[in-house]
Amino acid sequence: MTEHPVLIDGKWRAAKAVSTFQAVNPATGERLNESYPFSSWDDCDAALSAGARAAGELRRTSAESIARFLTRFADRLEAAKARLVEQAHLETALPASPRLADVELPRTINQLRQAAEAALEGSWALPTIDTTNQIRSCLEALGPVVVFGPNNFPFAFNGAAGGDFAAAIAAGNPVIAKGHPLHPGTSRILAEEAFAAVGECGLPSGTVQLIYKIDHKSGERLVSDRRVGASAFTGSRTAGMALKAAADGAGKPIYLEMSSINPVVMLPGALAERGSKVAAEFSSSSLLGGGQFCTNPGFVVLFAGEHAEQFIEEVRRAFDAAPTPALLSSSVATGLAASVTALRGAGAELATAATQAVSGCRYPNTLLRVAGKDFLSHPEQLQTEAFGSTALCVVVGDADEAEAVLSHLEGNLTGCIYSDTGGKDEGLYARLEPLLRQRVGRLLNDKMPTGVAVSPAMNHGGPFPATGHPGFTAVGIPASLRRFAMLCCYDNVREHRLPPALRDENPNGRMWRLVDGRYTQASCIPTPT
Amino acid sequence: MTEHPVLIDGKWRAAKAVSTFQAVNPATGERLNESYPFSSWDDCDAALSAGARAAGELRRTSAESIARFLTRFADRLEAAKARLVEQAHLETALPASPRLADVELPRTINQLRQAAEAALEGSWALPTIDTTNQIRSCLEALGPVVVFGPNNFPFAFNGAAGGDFAAAIAAGNPVIAKGHPLHPGTSRILAEEAFAAVGECGLPSGTVQLIYKIDHKSGERLVSDRRVGASAFTGSRTAGMALKAAADGAGKPIYLEMSSINPVVMLPGALAERGSKVAAEFSSSSLLGGGQFCTNPGFVVLFAGEHAEQFIEEVRRAFDAAPTPALLSSSVATGLAASVTALRGAGAELATAATQAVSGCRYPNTLLRVAGKDFLSHPEQLQTEAFGSTALCVVVGDADEAEAVLSHLEGNLTGCIYSDTGGKDEGLYARLEPLLRQRVGRLLNDKMPTGVAVSPAMNHGGPFPATGHPGFTAVGIPASLRRFAMLCCYDNVREHRLPPALRDENPNGRMWRLVDGRYTQASCIPTPT
Helix, strand or coil: CCECCEEECCEEECCCEEEEECCEECCCCEECCCEEEEECHHHHHHHHHHHHHHHHHHHCCCHHHHHHHHHHHHHHHHHCHHHHHHHHHHHHCCCHHHHHHHHHHHHHHHHHHHHHHHHHHCHHHCCEEECCCCEEEEEEECCCEEEECCCCCCCCCCCCCCHHHHHHHHCCCCEEEECCCCCHHHHHHHHHHHHHHHHHHCCCHHHEEEECCCCHHHHHHHHHCCCCCEEEEECCHHHHHHHHHHHHHCCCCEEEECCCCCEEEECHHHHHHHHHHHHHHHHHHHHHHHHCCCCCCCEEEEECCHHHHHHHHHHHHHHHHCCCCECCCHHHHHHHHHHHHHHHHCCCEECCCCCCCCECCECCCEEEEEEHHHHHHCCCHHHCCCCCCEEEEEEECCHHHHHHHHHCCCCEEEEEEECCCCCCCHHHHHHHHHHHHCCEEEEEECCCCCCCCCCCCCCCCCCCCCECCCCCCCCCCCHHHHHHEEEEEEECCCHHHCCHHHCCCCCCCCCCEEECCEEECCCCCCCCC | CCECCEEECCEEECCCEEEEECCEECCCCEECCCEEEEECHHHHHHHHHHHHHHHHHHHCCCHHHHHHHHHHHHHHHHHCHHHHHHHHHHHHCCCHHHHHHHHHHHHHHHHHHHHHHHHHHCHHHCCEEECCCCEEEEEEECCCEEEECCCCCCCCCCCCCCHHHHHHHHCCCCEEEECCCCCHHHHHHHHHHHHHHHHHHCCCHHHEEEECCCCHHHHHHHHHCCCCCEEEEECCHHHHHHHHHHHHHCCCCEEEECCCCCEEEECHHHHHHHHHHHHHHHHHHHHHHHHCCCCCCCEEEEECCHHHHHHHHHHHHHHHHCCCCECCCHHHHHHHHHHHHHHHHCCCEECCCCCCCCECCECCCEEEEEEHHHHHHCCCHHHCCCCCCEEEEEEECCHHHHHHHHHCCCCEEEEEEECCCCCCCHHHHHHHHHHHHCCEEEEEECCCCCCCCCCCCCCCCCCCCCECCCCCCCCCCCHHHHHHEEEEEEECCCHHHCCHHHCCCCCCCCCCEEECCEEECCCCCCCCC
16 A cells, blocks of 8 residues: 655655555445545645745746646646546545536636636736826735645645635735645645646645644644634634634734535415425535535524424424435544534433434435524524534424524624515514624525635635634635735835736736726826826 | 813713823923823713614615715815824824825825725625535624724824725725824814714714823723624733733624834845935935834844945934934833843944933934844843834845844835846845745835835735734725624525615616636626526
8 A cells, every 4th residue: 555645845755654544435434445644733834835936936927827737737737637636535535426527627617727727817916006106015925835625625625726825826825725624635636737737837735735634733833823824624613723824913914614404494475375385495505515514594583473384394304314425534424523512411302203313424315303492592502513414403483483593693604584475574684684684794685605616706715713803705616715815015016026917018908997086997107206 | 271071972071080180281291281191991881872873874874874984084184284283293203204194194184085985886895706606705894993003194094084994984884993002182173074074974973082191901901892792902011911811701703903014125136226315215215204104114134244344324324314313202212222231132233423322302312233243142131022113224245144144033014125237136125025025014115114105905914913914905995994894604595685785776877796716896786586
């Protein structure tokens, strides 16, 4: 069994490892026959030094070269599709099709291409020119970005290819990818393709680096090291909060996507009008990917009555009828069991029939319910994230109780409100929407949150503890690039010394710049001094 | 002696105080005959509850009303000019004219008017519309903002009228102002005028609140309270870091402007060409306002040689010839003495003649010098901020040493490079600029940093520890508004339920929106679904 190398400082080389690990096929529970290194701090240290050097070189690299790399990488991923899908399926048990081959990989490739276009076009940096005062500013790269990929999206959020990777590179930063240990082979192939594209496009060889596994202490040192520019993390709240504390203490930006139960409010008119359709939509979204989506709808507010009971009954049937999915790992399954136990301990009751037993990587689909007044007795515990195919129905007696429930919600990525199409729920909507709005990043109407379009208008973010800052999004280009940048102002700087984006002449004729208060793609004529 | 009330929940009412305090006239050292409350946590708690209510009401308030308030407040400040200048002069010893009456108050009024225009026009919120996917997003208010004003700008950074106040209100948030205890009377008059304008414009009565003094623990509770939206702080690094830790731990955004020595690099060609002019510019900027500017140039890199010696000599003469200013307080003077002692302890030598003695609020203008190689032995201590009219000249032997010095700099608000106008310094500039660029928010050429134009392109921010996040600016509209906002996405939300900025019709015909990838002021025609 070969032990795979890490990618540090432009070389695939043997790790300075403290031990090794193997991935597991969640579908079978069997260890895969590949060995990966558990890196010591030495590997992190070397990656940081190489990253800092690459950052300096990237500052002198044109946007065209960076865009070419992202495009070439996207092309290579398209060519490597069969191999990637096979490996990711083996390591995650997520369906090869449609999920991995037809949804997630195309999305990942699309993100890279959108990021390339954003880098090339340049408006993401908010170039701003004040010709009267001769002050000009824009966002610029800020240094090596450490990207911690999560377990649940082996491609689209992978540290070596996903949204954070694409955004950090497009903004001009090198990336140190910390692959998720549940799918090291997938991360390896992605980094191999990225590194090959780095070479083809002549970018600094330290632009992309990969390590697979480190201990908590090394993670905390990484995000707080003086050589790092910023970090991005997608994962559990516990791990995220520890990294956040370390980065915050050192004054280093860190963008975290930690946890979300994605509340859905079913107004009475919606259920009266199209209850079965809504129940089917909800069940399907909730069970998607074994419920292992950041935007999985895990919390439904229903108004007590016949339609609510019918909704619960239909969802229960769907949950019981659906196969028990292989989750991403046995620890996801045991974590889910613990969450369900916590929810039940706080007063939630089982609606589904299955015994709550973990078997390897499997845990049965679980629907829970609780009365609104009981939720209000334990609002914190009853917001425990149950990562997997589990949902909690909160049945409220009236609008006042619904208001109270929503007022207790923590920050979430998404929140949905379903309402009658004819307008019968307008009054309730007006009362409840403001409470939900301020607690979620993305508010949906009559639509489930699991689809996250890579749109300039997307917000895949939200108030703490869903993320660490409510002003940023991890998905959606160009906004996601702005996380990995610093605001650079040039005051009275001679024209030839300015970055191209801030010179009088619009560098590509299509970059949008705020010139003397107006957005324009034109070049600007400075006021004579 | 009357004890002044606090402004909480729409009323000037007696504080729940633990004690009282009086301001001091720094010019005379005499206590002023007005008593102000040192508030207990009870006052903070009441302000937070009232602020949270006001935040809810402001969400239903039009941008027009908010703009009207900011404009009316600006008008009232203009009318109250004589009273304001007299009070601020009494409490700070800053010159009534030109500083307070002709520079700082007009600037403060101008900021409020610019903020009003930004609120009205609306582009600050980066409204983004994707008609194909029916996803729309923009920045929106996020809740009560606590603003801690600093000691050195009684108007322009005051919690009840300054840049953070204007930005937070324009973004739709109520403000809880924590006035600086060195100028309570100035803060009181500003808050009185603000509150009168609140009443005239029919804004929620809790839109503006004022407390004067609280203990550290209450400050930390304030910025981390669940009812708060965000905080802004301008002041010392010690106080800022304690607030940052508290806010970070609770996941609450906090924007800090903490400390900056504002390095200036004098390239040899500039001194050879116009050494006396540059020395005069530097001396004047460094002594301005008793050196008590966030952007005070306190650190000069010079290349060893005759021109450097002449520069030091000319600045020394200017420092010795200038009167010893009354600083903002005796603690500023003793703090400055301690900083100078620390700098000398780390190897800096005195160039000026004055004895280093504190007298009341006065401390002599002090020029220090150190060789580059000695700086490199104690780079951290030799970056101690000396808040007041003190500067340190670092004399480097060559470009390599200059590179090493710049590589050791912490994050700063500004950095300047002076160079020969004919291009003789181009090579050195190209070597040194990248090192300085990544360590400062605003890079200047041939210009001192103390002027901070309120320009859309301004960055009054910079890498840690100058601030807490390198992507944000405290000065410059519209960018400064974006600190006090959350990204709100609407996915498939019915048109009539959208905020005006995101509806098909451009709400005022002049708001710039990113519609399907193009900035436009036009209304948008959604794709038929």
